[in-house]
Amino acid sequence: MANDRSQREDYAAPLRRLLLGVILLCLLGIFLVWRIDSPRVERFRSQITDQVVPSMNWAMVPVTGAINLLRDFQSYQRLSDQNRELRSELRQMRAWKEAALQLEQENARLLDLNNVRLDPRLTYITGVVMADSGSPFRQSVLLNVGARDGIVDGWAAVDGIGLVGRISGTGRNTARVILLTDAASSVPATIQPSGQTALIAGDNTIAPIIDFLENPDLVRPGDRVISSGDGGVFPAGLLIGQVAADPSGRMRVRLSADYERLEFLRVLRHHGTESVSDPGTIVTPAGPIDLTLEPPTEAGDG
Template sequence: MARNRDDQDYAGPLRRIGIAALILVLAATFLVWRIDSPRVERFRANFIDRFVPTFDWAMVPVTNVLGMVEGFRSYARIYEQNQELRRELQQMKSWKEAAVQLEQQNAKLLAQNQVRLDPKLTSVSGVVLADSGSPFRQSVLLNVGSRDGIVDGWATMDGLGLVGRISGVGRTTSRVVLLTDSSSRIPVTIQPSGQRSILTGDNSPFPPLDFLENPDQIRPGDRVISSGDGGVFPAGLLVGQVMQGQDRRLRVRLSADYERLDFLRVLRSHPAEQLQDAGPLIPPPPATIEMSEGGNG
């Protein structure tokens, strides 16, 4: 106990002496470094030449850490630029598709001056709340329902292409069955050949084309649009492009960005008017009737 007490008695003065010596050394170094004299300047130069180069090994970890920090900042900047370029590319694809559709409409209008666009085809925008999360049923939930006038069977699109159809409507929500779902079947037209086909979902990202009349006339890259057959979907909606799958089947690379389904447009498509009564047969002109009677006489 006495020895410990003696050590404590000496520790305090020694600590104070060490601190005072350190302060004196730092003060002296500061004064030497600030004195403006040729001799002191030569001393400083010799000191730097003698000792500073030997500390390069101590600066290696600091240099590496600074390099890693700068590399991480560069990576973050590159990642942000990449995301921005992705958004701009998607927007440019949308503009390109709009330009192609306008060009086709212009060509049709030049050929037929009496073409009329359907003014009833409007849309309701909805936010995607959740997806099914199942590999066997691919669907999403929208925050629009019967109060917004949503009806079963209406087509849904993202900013560029067809996504699916409404299948199940609640008051404030509705479910969209995607084109990739195994229960999805939509009639499509392949351009420029004009062939009709059925796009069949098979729970894969690239649904196949079934019931093709002449597959030899179809080439990868051909545009696929909705045909409007059956009156379920409006005609002319962009679906995607033809591709050849690994199983050698003709499939469709969908234009809709299924990885970023944040907002969808529900197209208000009204069914075509159906004839309930065929009515009486149209009688022939009077001249035809008289000629027939004269021939019989």
């Protein structure tokens, strides 16, 4: 067994050397053929190229496929990186779009506030609605302005369309607004064009009740309801809403203020109507009046 192995090794070594020598001679011949500049050698090279290169296409197919696969993988990686960058930019653009929409909405609310027609003698303080603390038993919101800004209990609060409520409770930096829909809210009002006076009373619904009408027959759905200014709580002429009838036929007010989107409120500075306690100088003379009458003198005396 060992002898057979040693014999095979003895034959294999000379064969390897012979094969290596043949390969070296072939390579040397190819090198010489490719380096010799001669027309015959050039024709010979062309014939070899024409015979060998077309027959090597089958061997180049895997190499070409591997190169194309590598290129496709690199292209896919570039597309993946671009897709990731585009997704990141899209998220940023969506965030910017949302911020722009919020700014646009806030700007629209502020423009709506500027469109409210108020008595030029009234001044106001604009506040942002911080929280809606409404509940089934209490309808109110919080503003980010308070006693530090001069807010006083009882002042009216309006949005971009109409009356929203009144200040009821102030802190240093915040104030609570009782909405017209709250059960504790009662506003003296005038119904136009009939001129009927009434009381708008909240009942924790979106449409407060119209109470104490002088002549209900003169009131029709769609009539405008404005504050009358009676009692000196609210300024006169603030838009409240329009008359509407519920299914039972009871008169209510469809409020003009947008209670679904209360973002900015304008608090009106109103110190009430000054009452006249002393008569003016135009009504009575400055001095005291002499009420004594002198008796008429008869003709013919002395």
